[in-house]
Amino acid sequence: MKQQHSNIGRLGWMPKTLTQVVAVACLLGAATPLLAEPLAMPAQSVLSEMMSRQQQMQAELNELRDLVERQGYELEMLKRSNKEAYMDTDQRIRALDAIVRPTAGAGSVPTEVTPVPTTPAVVPTSPPPPVVVAPPAQTVSADDQAKYDQGLKLLRAGQYQPAIKMFDQVIKANPASPNRPNALYWTGEAYVVLGDLKSALNAFEQVVQGSPAHQKAADAQLKMGYIYYDQKNYARARETLNKVKTQFPGTQAATLADQRLKRMQSEGV
Amino acid sequence: MPRLFIALLLIFATLPAHAALQIDITQGTDGTMPIAVVPFGGGAPEDIAQIVSADLARSGQFNTLAPSAMPEQPIDPQQVNLDAWRTVKRDYLVVGRVVRPDAVNFALEFYVLDVISGQQLTAMSVSASRADLRMGAHRVADIVYEAITGVKGAFATRIAYITETGQPPMRRYSLEVADSDGYNPQSILESKEPIMSPAWSRDGRKLAYVSFESRRSSIYVQDVYSGRRELVASFPSINGSPSWAPGGNKLALTLSKDGNPEIYVLDVATRQTTRLTNSAAIDTEASWLPDGSGVVFTSDRGGRPQTYQVGVGGGAPKRLTFDGGYNARPSVSPDGQFLATVQSCGGGFCIAVLDLKTGASRTLSKGSQDEAPSFAPNSAMLLYASGGGVLRVASVLGQANSTLSLQKGKVRDPAWGPFRQ
Incomplete structure (x- = not known):
């Protein structure tokens, strides 16, 4: 048997397909009188069994491929519809908020629904968008609002520089604009994504200093804490995060600040 | 009718x-x-x-x-x-x-x-x-x-198709070129054996097609104006479904020279082939993506024929169609937005168009034996062959569906030519 195999090997002709294997088997069966048992018959039945098994496996493989492809596709569709549902809900909340807010008193700010980003490293494509704040005493000009909305749209589309420019127009146009703190806040977020932490700090600082009572002030302060942490300026980070806790107790920003302080403690910084 | x-x-x-x-x-x-x-x-x-x-x-x-x-x-x-x-x-x-x-x-x-x-x-x-x-x-x-x-019109263009007349042994096949409205038909090749799958070169000067004139499939390229023709592929076994690459002198085609029908790219000048697919299933009917980055093709690797996409460098094909149990003969619109396929519908076959951006799909024809969709160069209309062997034009954007009905023979395999230069 060994002899036969090495001979075939030397001939440089190795069986490649099943048909060739059958051919080799027949050849072996016919040309090897030395073999104690006839090889051809059992080998052939084994081979035909193998072939039908192989065909079966191929069919099953095809079915499984179909299933995997379909599931991948369904997953993708699900992701998409999920995102759409989110955007839809988001728009409804904004619309509702715009109705609720003008009737609310100035003192009610802390009880408002405040969209605080839930993850530390916020990418502005996914966080809830800012609520358009329209205190009763001030009105938003149509142009102002359009620019602010445009800025948000650009931000969502990942066009950070153009978004910053658009927000800048809102900021510069009217220092009393109710959109100003929001525009500044999102400018800060955009700079974080762009990696310009200095400009981000500057923008957040303006929110905290310029509108300390604004709902965005807590978030801005929190983000400043995060930036200091990223810059390994742990002392300032601790100080800033503690301010969030004491100045805005009960807010989500305060909870997040507390979490980060605990993490810093566990990291020993 | x-x-x-x-x-x-x-x-x-x-x-x-x-x-x-x-x-x-x-x-x-x-x-x-x-x-x-x-x-x-x-x-x-x-x-x-x-x-x-x-x-x-x-x-x-x-x-x-x-x-x-x-x-x-x-x-x-x-x-x-x-x-x-x-x-x-x-x-x-x-x-x-x-x-x-x-x-x-x-x-x-x-x-x-x-x-x-x-x-x-x-x-x-x-x-x-x-x-x-x-x-x-x-x-x-x-x-x-x-x-x-605001969109370029595609009426001053030409179409190619195959007609089949007579009964065996007098059956005749003809490769014809006509205006986009079906007028001025001219036969550029006649044969007793089947002619199939005409494909326009991007400059509109040449047609690649499959001919059985030697009793087995071969691919020819013919100059539409001079009539000069050249045999470009005659490998053992199947030679089918040519499609011209958007840039350069290359054809995607189906060959089974290595055992199983697979998609290859043939460089017409050097006659070198590059294999794009490798599967135990049948891979065929390649059609180029408009940017030339790859082809879409039909494969039954998932059990039934569906449309897949593969890059010119090969790699793992991506499945594009999931509506209907059958999506064959794919074609991507020149603007890259739509994928047309022959889809199984109501026991027959109709032409379906999938918006590749939104994933929305709709059928443009009622069936029941529609085949070979081919986009107008402005992507706004689609030419296809319908049940009784007649040509039809459907609006991709609107609802109209017209018949270009020849008075003789059965018409098959239409291909809409490029903008005239």
């Missing part, structure tokens, strides 16, 4: 005797732009306005007006009474005339007017010889179409 004549009935009553085709337009006119193409003044051997009008109607984006329903028939913008056209609810108006600068040539002078604003959208003159007169009229239609929709 059931026919639903609309306003075109009158027009076709006056068809010239040499016309080989009839055109029926079925289905709705919702969302279409109302236009009137007034019969051209001056006189010509072809009814220019009728050709323009039929082109616009076939796009599915316009509804046209029969001359008998027109309040007036001006040939100059100064003669137009806009109020009269507003009364018959027309948004756009085309007026013009045929002038003879010399004994040989014709000049088609025309104006496109916006009836609502009263503005003139365009004023042009298209010149054509007697033999070119119909093509000249199609050019007018292209300009009108573009002036109103």
Whole structure:
């Protein structure tokens, strides 16, 4: 048997397909009188069994491929519809908020629904968008609002520089604009994504200093804490995060600040 | 064949005797732009306005007006009474005339007017010889179409298809080239053996096709104008489904020279082949992506034929179709937005179009034996072969569906040529 195999090997002709294997088997069966048992018959039945098994496996493989492809596709569709549902809900909340807010008193700010980003490293494509704040005493000009909305749209589309420019127009146009703190806040977020932490700090600082009572002030302060942490300026980070806790107790920003302080403690910084 | 004549009935009553085709337009006119193409003044051997009008109607984006329903028939913008056209609810108006600068040539002078604003959208003159007169009229239609929709018109283009006539042993196959409306058909190859899958080169000069003239499949490339032809692929076993690459002298095709039908790219100049797919299943019917980055093709690797996409560098194919248990003969629109396939529907096959951006899918035909969808170069219309072997044109954006019905034989495998250069 060994002899036969090495001979075939030397001939440089190795069986490649099943048909060739059958051919080799027949050849072996016919040309090897030395073999104690006839090889051809059992080998052939084994081979035909193998072939039908192989065909079966191929069919099953095809079915499984179909299933995997379909599931991948369904997953993708699900992701998409999920995102759409989110955007839809988001728009409804904004619309509702715009109705609720003008009737609310100035003192009610802390009880408002405040969209605080839930993850530390916020990418502005996914966080809830800012609520358009329209205190009763001030009105938003149509142009102002359009620019602010445009800025948000650009931000969502990942066009950070153009978004910053658009927000800048809102900021510069009217220092009393109710959109100003929001525009500044999102400018800060955009700079974080762009990696310009200095400009981000500057923008957040303006929110905290310029509108300390604004709902965005807590978030801005929190983000400043995060930036200091990223810059390994742990002392300032601790100080800033503690301010969030004491100045805005009960807010989500305060909870997040507390979490980060605990993490810093566990990291020993 | 059931026919639903609309306003075109009158027009076709006056068809010239040499016309080989009839055109029926079925289905709705919702969302279409109302236009009137007034019969051209001056006189010509072809009814220019009728050709323009039929082109616009076939796009599915316009509804046209029969001359008998027109309040007036001006040939100059100064003669137009806009109020009269507003009364018959027309948004756009085309007026013009045929002038003879010399004994040989014709000049088609025309104006496109916006009836609502009263503005003139365009004023042009298209010149054509007697033999070119119909093509000249199609050019007018292209300009009108573009002036109103902002999208380049694709009427002054040509189509190729295969006809089959007679019964064995007298059966004959013919590769024909005609205008986009089916007129002026010319046979460029005749054979007793089947001819299949014509494919236009991007410059519109050459057709690649499969011929069984040597009793087995081979792929030829033929110059449409000179008739000169060249055998480019005759590998053992299958040689099928050629498709020209957008850039360069390359064909994607199906070969089974290595055992199993797979997609290859053939460099026509060097005759070198590169294999793109590798699967135990049947991979066939490759069609290039418009940017040349890869091909879409049919494969039954998932058990049933579906459309996949693979890059020119090979790699793992990506499945594109999930609607319906069968999606074969894929074709991507030149703008890259749509994928047309032959889809199983209601026990038969119809043409389906998938919007690759939104994932939305719709069927453009009712079936039941539709095949071989081919996009117009402006992506707005789709040509396909229908059940009884007739050619049909469907609007990708609108609802219209027209028949280009030849009077003889069965028509198969249509291919819409590129914009004329």
